[in-house]
Structure formats: C-alpha cells, structure tokens
Amino acid sequence: MEGDAHGRVGVLTRHLAPDRPDHTRLALSEASTSASPESTSRRQNISSSYQRIHGSVPRHAVRWNSISMVQQVRLQDIIYDKADGEGVAKITINRPEKRNAFRPETIEEIMRCMTDARDDPEIGVIVLTGAGTKAFCSGGDQGVRGEGGYVGPDKVPRLNVLDLQVQIRRMPKPVIAMVAGYAVGGGNILQMMCDITIAADNAVFGQTGPKVGSFDAGYGSTQMARLVGQKKAREIWFLARLYTAQQALDMGLINTVVPLEKLQEETIVWCREILRNSPTALRVLKAALNAAEDGQAGLQELGGNATLLFYQTPEGNEGRQAYLEKRRPDFSKFSRFP
Numbered sequence: 001m002e003g004d005a006h007g008r009v010g011v012l013t014r015h016l017a018p019d020r021p022d023h024t025r026l027a028l029s030e031a032s033t034s035a036s037p038e039s040t041s042r043r044q045n046i047s048s049s050y051q052r053i054h055g056s057v058p059r060h061a062v063r064w065n066s067i068s069m070v071q072q073v074r075l076q077d078i079i080y081d082k083a084d085g086e087g088v089a090k091i092t093i094n095r096p097e098k099r100n101a102f103r104p105e106t107i108e109e110i111m112r113c114m115t116d117a118r119d120d121p122e123i124g125v126i127v128l129t130g131a132g133t134k135a136f137c138s139g140g141d142q143g144v145r146g147e148g149g150y151v152g153p154d155k156v157p158r159l160n161v162l163d164l165q166v167q168i169r170r171m172p173k174p175v176i177a178m179v180a181g182y183a184v185g186g187g188n189i190l191q192m193m194c195d196i197t198i199a200a201d202n203a204v205f206g207q208t209g210p211k212v213g214s215f216d217a218g219y220g221s222t223q224m225a226r227l228v229g230q231k232k233a234r235e236i237w238f239l240a241r242l243y244t245a246q247q248a249l250d251m252g253l254i255n256t257v258v259p260l261e262k263l264q265e266e267t268i269v270w271c272r273e274i275l276r277n278s279p280t281a282l283r284v285l286k287a288a289l290n291a292a293e294d295g296q297a298g299l300q301e302l303g304g305n306a307t308l309l310f311y312q313t314p315e316g317n318e319g320r321q322a323y324l325e326k327r328r329p330d331f332s333k334f335s336r337f338p
C-alpha cells in the first residue's frame with residue numbers, strides 16, 4: 001500500500017517535471033538488466049500483468065560482428081555489422097569526411113546489405129545509421145553529381161537512392177534510422193523512409209534541395225506530407241530551413257529524441273523490444289500500413305503476405321498435394337468462416 005502511494009507520487013512528479021525528455025515519457029524500457037520486472041513496475045507505478053510480463057528490456061551493450069564482404073563484394077563506403085545473437089543488423093554509411101553523403105557505390109552497397117539482412121532468418125530488425133556524430137547522411141554527394149544523376153566508376157549517371165527508398169519501404173522487417181547530427185537532403189528522405197527514427201539531441205533535419213538545384217518529388221515530398229502534414233511539408237521544402245531534433249519530433253518527422261551518448265543504447269532497447277514481438281504480425285502490419293497509401297503496389301505486398309500465410313495452412317497444402325498426386329483436391333474439410 002505504502003509502496004503504491006510512493007509510486008503514485010513518483011508518477012505525478014514525473015508528469016509535472018519540466019523539460020522531461022521524450023524518451024522517458026513511457027519509460028517501459030528504463031529498467032536495467034538487474035532490475036526485476038516487478039521492481040521496475042513498482043518504480044514506474046505500472047502494475048498491470050502486461051507490464052510485469054513485457055515491460056522490462058535489457059540495456060546491456062551488444063557485441064557487433066563486422067562483415068566486410070557481401071555477395072562477393074568488398075564493402076568500401078559502408079560498415080555492415082550483425083549483433084551477436086541479437087537479431088539486429090546495422091548498416092553504417094562510412095564517409096564522415098563528407099558528412100556521410102552518398103554516391104552511387106554507397107547506395108549499391110547499402111542495397112546489398114539490405115538484401116542480405118532481409119534474407120537472413122536470424123535478423124529481425126535493421127538499423128541504418130551514419131559514422132561519427134556529425135551526420136547521419138547529408139544526401140547526394142554533390143562532388144559526383146553529373147548531368148542526369150550521380151556518377152560512379154562506371155560513368156553512368158544514376159539516382160539509385162530511389163531504388164533504396166523502395167527497398168526500405170518494402171522490407172518485411174522493421175528498419176530503424178539511428179540519427180546523430182545532420183540528416184539533410186536525401187539523408188532526411190532516407191530517415192523518413194525508415195519505419196522508426198531515433199534521433200540524438202544533436203540531430204538536425206531538413207531539405208536543402210531547392211538551394212542546390214535538386215528535389216525529390218516522389219517519397220521525399222509525399223511521404224513527408226503524410227508524416228508532418230501538407231502545410232509543414234511545403235514549409236520544409238519551400239524554405240529549405242534546418243530543424244532541431246526537438247522540432248522534428250514535435251512535427252512528427254521522427255519518433256524520439258535521446259541524449260547523444262544514449263543513442264546506441266536506446267536504439268538497441270527499441271530493437272530488443274520489437275524483436276520480442278511476432279515477426280509475422282510485424283511484417284503484415286508494415287504491409288498494411290504501406291498498402292493504405294501505396295495503391296496497387298501496396299496491395300501486392302499485402303497480398304503476398306496472405307499467400308505466404310496460406311501456403312503454411314493444411315488447406316493451401318491440400319491443393320498442392322492433390323496436384324502432385326494427380327487427384328481432385330478435397331477442400332470439403334476446411335471451414336468456411338463467417
């Protein structure tokens with residue numbers, strides 16, 4: 001009883017405290033590894049069985065295993081890691097001297113790693129980030145911008161970041177942007193394409209395109225409007241201002257802001273929390289959220305998930321089996337649900 005009263009006072013105090021950072025608001029994952037779910041619940045005055053069972057997520061550091069070659073290609077512009085036994089893959093744009101601006105090779109390498117992470121059954125969440133603390137990504141490398149796109153070693157001008165945007169959109173596993181420093185131009189669009197964005201308090205967001213003779217009239221505009229609304233999207237693009245992490249959070253551009261020194265830790269906690277949940281539920285939910293906005297392509301993605309599930313049922317298998325056995329299928333035993 002006394003403990004409950006203390007807990008209630010604690011909750012009230014936390015609600016009234018000024019400058020309460022967003023990441024502490026729900027505080028489901030505040031528990032350290034040593035805290036039992038019960039003690040965590042009491043400290044947070046959360047007493048439901050749901051919180052006792054699901055509430056506490058360990059915060060200990062992960063051990064990253066670096067992968068230097070993917071599909072026989074040696075990675076140059078990015079670092080690719082998988083967390084030891086955790087189900088997390090991390091793709092880091094590694095051009096800090098250019099504020100992690102991307103060139104065609106960078107995008108090509110990210111796409112290879114995205115495919116690898118998608119195909120790896122051990123991986124359940126993918127983190128996209130930038131090396132260092134100054135930038136997540138500053139967009140297309142203006143130094144290799146030619147006429148018709150960004151030019152790589154093959155001399156072909158490309159806008160292949162558009163393919164990466166689609167790949168992230170259709171990735172059946174959650175993709176989390178972990179943002180420190182600048183996420184501007186095509187870098188801001190990449191973080192927008194990710195399912196979730198966790199930003200450090202030094203993060204800066206914005207579109208610079210209209211100042212450097214560029215624009216993204218695809219997802220870069222339409223997805224932004226869906227996230228922040230039409231008026232704000234027009235402001236961001238037409239004025240090409242830069243916004244703080246807190247401003248980005250307030251307008252719905254990102255999910256949370258954490259102190260820079262907590263960025264990795266908090267991201268891993270979010271990953272672990274997601275990884276506890278049903279992978280099928282997550283993939284169908286992502287497809288459904290996409291389908292509401294992606295027209296026929298979105299329905300195709302959602303429909304593919306229905307087929308995936310149907311193939312795992314006795315009813316689906318009866319059709320295949322009957323074909324292989326050269327007999328008429330017997331679907332009479334399967335329910336016609338109301």
Ligand SMILES: CC(C)(COP(=O)(O)OP(=O)(O)OC[C@H]1O[C@@H](n2cnc3c(N)ncnc32)[C@H](O)[C@@H]1OP(=O)(O)O)[C@@H](O)C(=O)NCCC(=O)NCCSC(=O)CCC(=O)c1ccccc1C(=O)O
Nearest residue numbers: 097098099101138139140141142182185186189208214216
């Ligand atoms: C990001 C800054 C605000 C950071 O400023 P600051 O911390 O002061 O660092 P700097 O001294 O400016 O930069 C350090 C160093 O990095 C170089 N650099 C930074 N950004 C880029 C870049 N994008 N390209 C090339 N080089 C870059 C900079 O020159 C410095 O080098 P030094 O040799 O030391 O001089 C600031 O750097 C900044 O404003 N950067 C430019 C941001 C920008 O305008 N980006 C391009 C926007 S347009 C775009 O991204 C289009 C992308 C695209 O491919 C596309 C095309 C068509 C449809 C869609 C897309 C899409 O969706 O992406």
